[in-house]
Amino acid sequence: MRDRPTGAELANLVRRVRAGDPGVEVPDDRRYRELMLASAMAIAERQETTGDAPEQDERQALIRILGEERSLEDLNWALAAAIRNGDGDPGTLGHEAIREHLRLTGRERVRESNPKALAGDE
């Protein structure tokens, strides 16, 4: 599940900064500020390019793992609770499926936030 601020929200934030909105704090250092703005736009563009597909895939995977039809947010809450409860521990029935799900969704999230961080992992 995508975090907030989402890509669309970041793009809106960039527009506000570019328009000189005094309500948004920005770094004093111009170069650092420009790097941040570029980074925010890059995340927004990657999310726009991939669209809703990652979240739809994530929801379907969670429905298979948890056996329940619920919203993506509710499914993630249920998965978080199950993991805390030990239902994803090694030796449990859910272990492999949960591990694989976290790996796939985790990689997708890094691809959107900072694909360079995956260098050497793929």
Add this chain to the structure above:
Amino acid sequence: MGVMSEEARERLRKFISDAAEAPVQIKALHRLPGGAIQENWLLDLTVLEGGGRSGDYALVLRLDAKSSVAASHGRAQEYALLKTAHRTGITVPKPYLLATDAAILGGPFFIMNRIEGTAQGHKLVKRPPDDALAASLGRQLARIHAITPETPDAASLDFLALLDGSPALAAVALYRRYLDDLGQARPALEWGLRWLERNAPEAADIVLCHRDYRTGNYMVTEDGSLTGILDWEFAGWGEAEEDIAWFCAKCWRFGAVEREAGGIADRKPFYDAYEQESGRRIDAGRVAYWEVMAHVRWAVIACQQAARHVSGEQLSLELALTQHLVPELEWEVLNHTGGRGDA
């Protein structure tokens, strides 16, 4: 550039003058960049005639920012930590004055000596590898860890809570509570926390942990001299390897991932100097454990910081982007807890 109102500036001048028992002239006062949790203000002043105190002073005033992070100490506690560190010979800015009266600047603040150098991590890691700096940092950390609940210096740190059981399990419980308070479902962090719970080491000797000992929180001059360890607001009793791991964790190498000691050098000079100064061996297994904890901890803090932006409490480009560090922190947690291979 942040400026202080004339009224606040005059209240500050009077406070310092009263403490110095001499007339004081403020020559410069403006907010320094950075500081999500605290505001740091550059303060230049002259004590006009005051026994042994007259002269020019280059100082930093440290004041609570409008937002704080859970578990960070207030300024009075941080001042006590800084004084203890200074007294025991750790390289820190000399602490001068603490003000607890909120009527002066709206909250407690303290004033310390301004030290030379830069703390900016992304600049420090672009310098050539610096074994000497890593060794200095290892020795400094060993001196911090020489303070224990039993040493006389601990008497001034009675506000630090002592743990009954395992520091690792206490940390797991704390970060779970923070996640619950955030109201975000984060299965990858839960996976990491469960791994940390299942693999928690036996409790070790308890020492004073800085808890934010990393590149970015120490000052270095152009010639590589360490001039001060900064930001003591998270310090507490804990295990030595927690600090060592925080310093070496991949997330605090500012992209210089191949230099495992804070992005500035290999681990060896840092470890060797630490072991020589402390007389104790670093437990590599414990460090590896606490490095997983470091990524979980930074991820939780990043979520807390970004929540301030999302809630509208503090609209900030930097805070907004902090949330987007979390996926790679979670990825690192998964990589070390069986999320990519065997558990």
